Amino acid sequence: MAKTVFVKDTAITGKDRTRDFYGFFLGGLREKGLENDVQLVRVADIGVYGQGMVVRVLPEDFLYVNVQDSDIPAVITESVIGGKPIKDKLFTQASKQARIVLRNCGVIDPESIEDYIARDGYQALAKVLGEYTPEKTAQEIKASGLRGRGGAGFPTGMKWEITRKAPGDQKYMICNGDEGDPGAYMDRSVLEGDPHSVVEGMIIGGYAIGASKGYFYIRAEYPLAIARIEKAIEQCRKHGILGEGILGSSFNFDLEIRLGAGAFVCGEETALIASIEGKRGYPSPRPPFPSIKGLWGKPTCINNVETLANIPVIILKGGSWFAGIGTEGSKGTKVFAVTGKVKNSGLVEVPMGTTIEDIVYGICGGALSGKSVKAIQTGGPSGGVIPKEYFQTKVDYESLQKMGSIMGSGGMIVMDEDDCMADIAKFYLGFCVDESCGKCAPCRIGGTQMLRLLKKVTDGEGTRKDLDQLEQISFAMQKASLCGLGQTAPNPVLSTLHYYRSEYEAHVDKKKCPACKCEKLIRFLIMSEKCVKCGMCFKACPVGAISGNRESGYLIDQTKCVRCGQCFEVCKPRAISRS
Amino acid sequence: MDKAVIEQEVREIADSWKGKEGNLIMVLHQIQNRYGYVPREVSLVLSEILDVPLARIYEVITFYHFFRLTPPGKHTISVCMGTACYLKGGAEILGELEHLLCVKPGETTKDGQFHLEVVRCLGCCGLAPVVKIGEKVYGGVKKKDVGDIITQYSEDSEAKTAA
Numbered sequence: 001m002a003k004t005v006f007v008k009d010t011a012i013t014g015k016d017r018t019r020d021f022y023g024f025f026l027g028g029l030r031e032k033g034l035e036n037d038v039q040l041v042r043v044a045d046i047g048v049y050g051q052g053m054v055v056r057v058l059p060e061d062f063l064y065v066n067v068q069d070s071d072i073p074a075v076i077t078e079s080v081i082g083g084k085p086i087k088d089k090l091f092t093q094a095s096k097q098a099r100i101v102l103r104n105c106g107v108i109d110p111e112s113i114e115d116y117i118a119r120d121g122y123q124a125l126a127k128v129l130g131e132y133t134p135e136k137t138a139q140e141i142k143a144s145g146l147r148g149r150g151g152a153g154f155p156t157g158m159k160w161e162i163t164r165k166a167p168g169d170q171k172y173m174i175c176n177g178d179e180g181d182p183g184a185y186m187d188r189s190v191l192e193g194d195p196h197s198v199v200e201g202m203i204i205g206g207y208a209i210g211a212s213k214g215y216f217y218i219r220a221e222y223p224l225a226i227a228r229i230e231k232a233i234e235q236c237r238k239h240g241i242l243g244e245g246i247l248g249s250s251f252n253f254d255l256e257i258r259l260g261a262g263a264f265v266c267g268e269e270t271a272l273i274a275s276i277e278g279k280r281g282y283p284s285p286r287p288p289f290p291s292i293k294g295l296w297g298k299p300t301c302i303n304n305v306e307t308l309a310n311i312p313v314i315i316l317k318g319g320s321w322f323a324g325i326g327t328e329g330s331k332g333t334k335v336f337a338v339t340g341k342v343k344n345s346g347l348v349e350v351p352m353g354t355t356i357e358d359i360v361y362g363i364c365g366g367a368l369s370g371k372s373v374k375a376i377q378t379g380g381p382s383g384g385v386i387p388k389e390y391f392q393t394k395v396d397y398e399s400l401q402k403m404g405s406i407m408g409s410g411g412m413i414v415m416d417e418d419d420c421m422a423d424i425a426k427f428y429l430g431f432c433v434d435e436s437c438g439k440c441a442p443c444r445i446g447g448t449q450m451l452r453l454l455k456k457v458t459d460g461e462g463t464r465k466d467l468d469q470l471e472q473i474s475f476a477m478q479k480a481s482l483c484g485l486g487q488t489a490p491n492p493v494l495s496t497l498h499y500y501r502s503e504y505e506a507h508v509d510k511k512k513c514p515a516c517k518c519e520k521l522i523r524f525l526i527m528s529e530k531c532v533k534c535g536m537c538f539k540a541c542p543v544g545a546i547s548g549n550r551e552s553g554y555l556i557d558q559t560k561c562v563r564c565g566q567c568f569e570v571c572k573p574r575a576i577s578r579s
Numbered sequence: 580m581d582k583a584v585i586e587q588e589v590r591e592i593a594d595s596w597k598g599k600e601g602n603l604i605m606v607l608h609q610i611q612n613r614y615g616y617v618p619r620e621v622s623l624v625l626s627e628i629l630d631v632p633l634a635r636i637y638e639v640i641t642f643y644h645f646f647r648l649t650p651p652g653k654h655t656i657s658v659c660m661g662t663a664c665y666l667k668g669g670a671e672i673l674g675e676l677e678h679l680l681c682v683k684p685g686e687t688t689k690d691g692q693f694h695l696e697v698v699r700c701l702g703c704c705g706l707a708p709v710v711k712i713g714e715k716v717y718g719g720v721k722k723k724d725v726g727d728i729i730t731q732y733s734e735d736s737e738a739k740t741a742a
Contacts (some may be wrong), residue, residue: 182661182700220608220645222702258601259608261643264699278601280642296600339663339704346705380662413662427665431699437642 003080004039006056021053021069028072029080038080054091058107065091096358098325100333101186101309102349105193110228113235116196122241124315125200128207129249132315137208138164141311143319145331150176150267150304151382151408152484153330153397159301162291163209166299173206173214174295174302176272180219180264181380182431184411186335187305189347191218191225194309195232199255201308203246204315206253209301214253217272219260229257264381264435268483269294269302271437282439283483304409306335326352330396335410336378338364341371342414350395357391360414371416375499379408381428381435382488384495385421404495406488420517421500422507425493426454432489443486446477450493457504458518460511467504471497516578519563523579524556530575537567537576582620588613589624603631603639607646616647652687652694654732656680656712661700663707668722672708673697675725692733 009021022042029035052066057079064075064086071089078086108115116122128137142157163171175198179187191198202214218226233255236242244252263281265271271281273295294300310332314322323331330352336359339345343365350359356376360366367373375387378395384405386393393399397407415424433447450473456462474490481487497504506512513521526537533553538546545560546567556567568576592609596602606625610617617640626633640646658664658673673684676695680688687694701709706718710728717728 179702180699182665183663183704185700185702185704188702221698256599258605260645261604261608262645263643275604276601278603278605278639280638337704339707340666345663345707377662411662413666415666419666427662434699 002039003037004041004058005080006041006043006054006058008043008054021067024069025055025072025076028076031073032076032081034076034080060085062086063091064089096351096354096362097349098333098351099349100313100325101190101306101335102193102347103313104197105189108194110193110195111231113196113232113239116194120316121196121312122200122247124312125203125207125241126247127315128204129247129251134164134208134210137204137315140319141208141314144314144322145319145326146307146310146314146322147330147397148304149306149310149334149409151379151406153407156303156307159291159303160205160208162289163211163299163301166292168299170213170298171209171211172295172298172300173202173209173211174272174276174300175202175214175216175308176267176269176302176304177216177218177222177225178260178267178272179222179305179409180260180267180435181382181409181411183339183413184337184380184409186337186347186410188222188225190305190309190335191222192228195225195228196236197309197312198305199229199232199236199242201303201311202255203242203253204311205301205303205308207251209299211301212252212254214255215276215295216255216257217260217266217276218257220262221260226257226259233257263437264431265437265483265485268485271483272302273300280437282437283485285482306410327394327396327398329398334395334407336395336412337410338412338414340414341368341373341416341419342366343368345414352396353394355392355394356386359395359412360391364414367414367416371418374415374417374419375421377405377413377415377424377492378411379406379488379491380411381431382406382484382491383408383411384491385415385424385499387499404491404498406491418515418517420458420513420515421496421503422454422458422513423515423517425496426451426458428492429454429489432485436485436489440480440482440486442477442480443482443489446473446481447486447489449473450477450490454493457507458513459520460507460518462508464505464508467497467501467508512579522563522565523558524561524563524565524568525577525579526554526556527575527577528553530573532573532575534572536570536572540566540570542566582624585621586624586628589621590628593625593628603629603636604643607636607640611646616650618650619648649687650691653692654712655694655696656710656729657696657698657701658684659699659701659707659709659711660697661704661707663704664700664709667707669708671722672710672720672725675722676710676729679726679729693729 007022007025026040029038055064055067062079062085078084104119138157138160146156147153148156177187206214216229242254258276260266266275266281268283269290271283275281290300326332333349333351335347335349338348348363373388375385377385386403386405393403400407429451433451436443436447438444453466453470474494477490478487503514506514516522531553533550535550538554543560543562545557546554548554568578593606596606610621622636626636660669680693682688682695684695684697703709708720710717710720
């Protein structure tokens, strides 16, 4: 692999802000006549913060921080030419991250099969085709303890074994890339950043279950992911990795892409199958499970993108190696998309069992400046919130479930003191109501009624009875809905009611929103003692609710006020209170 | 649109998916790529070619958010209302757009320039709040930036009409 050097020459804080560090480095390379042999890339973010200029030398992966202009010649002679690290400049990241799924993301060119092969790509496939029987392949995955990363956490090896044993001459492998959970984008990153690892996982899965055909089901909203997978499949066909007699064995397997069309419910296995069959994405009752009767009535194994990206590594390093990472019930790593009110949002891959605190504060740097974190939400519209007091909780399937949330696909939304829990619950429920397919009554009617009650609460018209009723409908939906969408849709409501009941009660009893988020419950008032009578609020008000003049001061007419908050924002002396 | 032309175009699209089971959604994707939406005339022709009842085609089109039955505006503005964007003020951005363009989500402006829509997560939550116009993604959008962003597009179109 050719030499590549990444430089990050923008620092947000500190004395050395942006300067032409890249230019200096390029100059240094020119002096040695290396400008055509070394690929110098300027990057905006390298995952290290507050450490000045950062340089990363690949393929050795030396990471240098706080690099000064005067250090450049040494870095070039020692590391770029010599291939040796400069010990005292080397940055050892006290990172709690472990990269298995994201091992190649950002390291290889995703459109180059050669790059992938250079990083042990398709070695695992060669290994199973040459040395393993399909039974042994499934056994190895079973031994690893890998569980489905799409949310439910079903043991992958067991799924493969059931599908392999199911009677039928034709079987199918499906990759579920219908990542619809708002706030989660780990599957997209893997499909775009390392498509071949998912393809390899699919082929190995196909071999293990005895399928000759596999489908990628990818959201139409992810055009780049689709293009990269298309290209990867094409390259594989050319290299004899897909098609008849793969890598000289007697195993035949081919892949095809099918696109989603913007329906969240299609992430559910049976709905996804209906969608691939060209129908509307209605779920169907289980059993029979897809492993027995799936696509076109044939045994079908559906695995999530992240699950599949784990497969090649497990095969190469062995199931027991993988089982050594993580906790007792949850093995390996999990990728989280940490977003929301957090300093460094992005993808984080940690071993199972890492605490939430380590992720939110240790890796992601905590709340945005001036605020404090209130809670996190995991599992998207099917999950729940975990308050700050419980941030010692470990992330694994069991612990999160015990907290009333779920692992889900791995979205982790950080919320701060400005976020109202009733409003968040309303947001998620609104999403599920929008996305409910309407087939079964508990989800269709229950969701709508719950949303109506929540709206009442956030509008300040709710009563205590409404809160009880919310709980009752939630339980009914959990028990009686047909598929996962309806069964889990009440989770955000139940978990916020559990941890933040007092906040709901403030809405219904005092008609107040403690976080000052629910528009109808906010009051803007001008505090005359702080007011400097500048008249900015008077000018800013779009509805003419502020009256007065520069002599007598100003007043807000509450009956006219639409609570847009513009006066609050323009008031320099902070003389307008929001409560 | 001329029926003969439609028939030829639709046949070309359908032929590439011939013999593959469950091809309806994929064919509809290509039709929408070609026309920007799925016109009724095209569905009628498609129904004949694929030998699928029109009701089945409409069943699929109306179920999936992605398919459109009406022509989109010249520029499609997608406002992300995923969780991260919602927390960081996506609703405010949407309100400002509604106010500036005088349309509700799902509607097209009278001059056909802008189609406003709400999407559930564009998958770039790190940039929240996000607005996408055409294929261009605007991250970290503030309420006060919205007007400027829109103006770029309307000026662009005015300049072209003048030329």
